[in-house]
Amino acid sequence: MKDTMLLQSAVYLGLLTLLAWPLGAYMKKLFEGEYRWQARLEAPVWRAFGVSPGDEMPWPRYALGLVAFNALGVLFLYALQRLQGVLPLNPQDFSAIPPDSAFNTAISFVSNTNWQGYAGETTMSHLTQMLGLTVQNFLSAASGIAVAIALIRGFARREAQAIGNVWVDLTRATLGLLLPLATVIALMLASQGVIQNLAASVTVPLVEPLVVKEAVVDAAGAPQKDGAGRAVTRDRTVAEQTLAQGPVASQEAIKMLGTNGGGFFNANSAHPYENPNAVSNLIEMLAILLIPAALCFAFGRMVGDARQGVAIFAAMTVLFVGMLATLYWAESSANPSLTALGVDPGLGNMEGKEARFGIAASSLFATITTAASCGAVNAMHDSLMPIGGMVTMLQMQLGEVVFGGVGSGFYGMLLFAVVAVFVAGLMIGRTPEYLGKKIGSFEIRMVMIALLATPFLVLLGSAIAVVSDAGLAGLANPGAHGFSEILYAFSSAANNNGSAFAGLSANTPFYNTLLGLAMWFGRFAIIVPVLALSGSLAARRAVPVTSGTLATHTPLFVVLLVGAVAVLGALTYLPALALGPVVEHLSLFGIR
Amino acid sequence: MKQTAKAILLPCAKVFGALALVTGLAYPLAVTGLAQALLPNQANGSLIVENGHARGSALIGQPFSDPAHFWGRPSATGGVPYNGQGSGGSNLGPLNPALQAAVAGRVAALKALDPANTAPVPVELVTASASGLDPHISPEAARWQASRVARASGLPPAEVEALIAAHVEGRALGFLGEPVVNVLRLNLALDARVKALRAARADAA
Secondary structure, three states, X not given: OHHHHHHHHHHHHHHHHHHHHHHHHHHHHHHHOOOHHHHHHHHHHHHHHOOOOOOOOOHHHHHHHHHHHHHHHHHHHHHHHHHHHHOXXXXXXXXXXXHHHHHHHHHHHHOOOOOOOOOHHHHOOHHHHHHHHHHHHHHHHHHHHHHHHHHHHHHHOOOOOOOOOHHHHHHHHHXXXXXXXXXXXXXXXXXXXXXXXXXXXXXXXXXEEEEEEEEOEOOOOOEOEOOOOOEOEEEEEEEEEEEEOOEHHHHHHHHHHOOOOOOOOOOHHHOOOOOOOHHHHHHHHHHHHHHHHHHHHHHHHHOOOHHHHHHHHHHHHHHHXXXXXXXXXXXXOOOHHHHOOOEOOOOOOOOOOOOOOHHHHHHHHHHHHHHOOOOOOOOOHHHOOHHXXXXXXXXXXXXXXXXXXXXXXXXXXXXXXXXXXXXHHHHHOOOOEEOOEEOXXXXXXXXXXXXXXXXXXXXXXXXXXXXXXXXXXXXOOOOHHHHHHHHHHHHHHHOOOOOOOOOOOOOOHHHHHHHHHHHHHHHHHHHHHHHHHHXXXXXXXXXXXXXXOOOOOOHHHHHHHHHHHHHHHHHHHHHHHHHHHHHHHHHHOOOO | OHHHHHHHHHHHHHHHHHHHHHHHHHHHHHHHHHHHHHOHHHHOOXXXXXXXXXXXXXXXXXXXXXXXXXXXXXXXXXXXXXXXXXXXXXXXXXXOHHHHHHHHHHHHHHHHHOOOOOOOEOHHHOOOOOOOOOOEEOHHHHHHHHHHHHHHHXXXXXXXXXXXXXXXXXXXXXXXXXXXXXXXXXXXXXXXXXXXXXXXXXXXX
16 A cells, blocks of 8 residues: 555656646746737737736735625625526526525635535535536636736836736636636546536436335424334335436536635535546546646746746645655554454545545545645545544645645745745844845735734634534534534635535534635735735835845755744644644544 | 726626636536537446446445345445435544444444454445445455355355456556445346346256
């Protein structure tokens, strides 16, 4: 098992680099409008929209446009869910989504979180899945990419007042990048067995009909009781299996590519119709980190020094490999309490995992999906071993900068890069600078607002939940694991990940509202300061490189960057993690 | 102020509307059209069709509890096990007493049917899958059940072993995922063999 794990990981990282390098080159030219075909193809689009690439915006206008665009997305998605009962393409006649759940889901998909409080196959009509959720899968990803590109322009430009045109960036990200890639990936997935149709469902006979006990209800729908007050049950034979159907491949492709993660089915990418085999699994894992990795290389090219992008990519890879190794080690060790019952320990912790993926492909997927802000799962994170669950949580809490979400991971990592040069500058007593730009007090203030917003939301939200009855009502597991469930939920929401320790019953007005707010502010309390940072940097002059300048493409800088991420993340979250997963690990393995 | 609001809201609505139509309707419908034309079997659920009738999906597991059949993963789907409309896992944490209780019950049920089998119970046979619809178990987990299935179904043990061997699907490209056996396919083949054997015995008698 260990050999295939090494091979699968190595092939994965190799393919990722091989695909992301040319894509980075393409993205640079696409967003700078350097391709000849762009002028011809795009002209009618800009005319129809009434915008022009030449109409560049200062950062406040860029930010205002982006927030307005996303707010409109929330309104539209909310309305679509509330009205789905009377709209077409609803073959199973699902009724309107309740207001609190619709509010949560609308913010969830617009903020690129895709936290799912609902079960997809039993609540959402095909129209809602397509025109609501799939649209936001594209547009939230495009928003993240636009912000990342705008921030890169801040570093690349000299004494400029503007950072780009938000409408042009959003359109190019959607139509020039996400749409063609998603179409190819969707067809590749369909070829492996991911379904793609508009049928309601398919019914097949069971080889072994199943007898289940069900409660007998009277005419009013109340359960009947016998003389002793026990509920009366009767045997019901289930002879058929109803298989939910729908346009899954198209949604699966963009859900991965846009690091959205919201599944068509409740079981997400563990469902065989979303992820039928190890090949589809590899395609999906590549799709998650493809654009985040390519952004590193696009960055290098845009600032005119490819080595800068490689350094960021290297720092992300170092962190990724460390996380992957820890998670795999945790999952490949068997649960000792099951071994004591006579269970073979050889295969590791298989509770909540699919046989076709096993420990290796499940560990790889879990590390990738929480490194990115994806949140799709092919194994149930609630049933991970304590340290495995901790790794997934820690990656989100670091701000998802290990590759990270589409766009958001990259701009998150650049924030840490600014912190790293700032700290280095303090150590040697020089004004810090990065990529030829002086880092002044305004820049540092914006970076700190962006970096502290999510820890504030995570720790405050978790604290509110553990001291309120409504918060504790949703727990599925007792003890330290219950605390982990709540901490995971807020880490996931505020960092726009969307995966869950799914035992927590979060589809309640309490969690829907609180997590909805955490998702919105976790997204835009970072995006707005990042755009401000970009605007301020773009206006600065370039400072000449001297012998005292800290080189930011060297292995030394990579170490410094990894250190900045690890120290900030660890200091913020260690106490909370100690109360959850660490306590669990110690008690599971009987260490006192 | 009014000017700025218009300068933002007008392109905002136009861009949103156009991109929503392209990504929300044109894209999924185009992919549906292509997939239905090029990959009709996969796009419609990879159904196993015998004599014109669907017998199940090759990708979706079914519940088995007859000792004469191979059993798959325990399922934690909503309502009934292997509910095709309520996928999901148990979400029990590794320390949860409910997990230990459930696994102990499953171990006891398997051992009661095959007391002579003293090998440790394969972990997939007693732990719930992530989707609750997992169609596979490992080849070892199938072999572990071979003696029970042979006894209960009346097939010679060598033939049961041969059926398992014929249904082992190796790792994709030699290194991706894990080797598995599709439980539904294996049981359908087993049923066909049992039927043929009974028919042959009836002819002989």
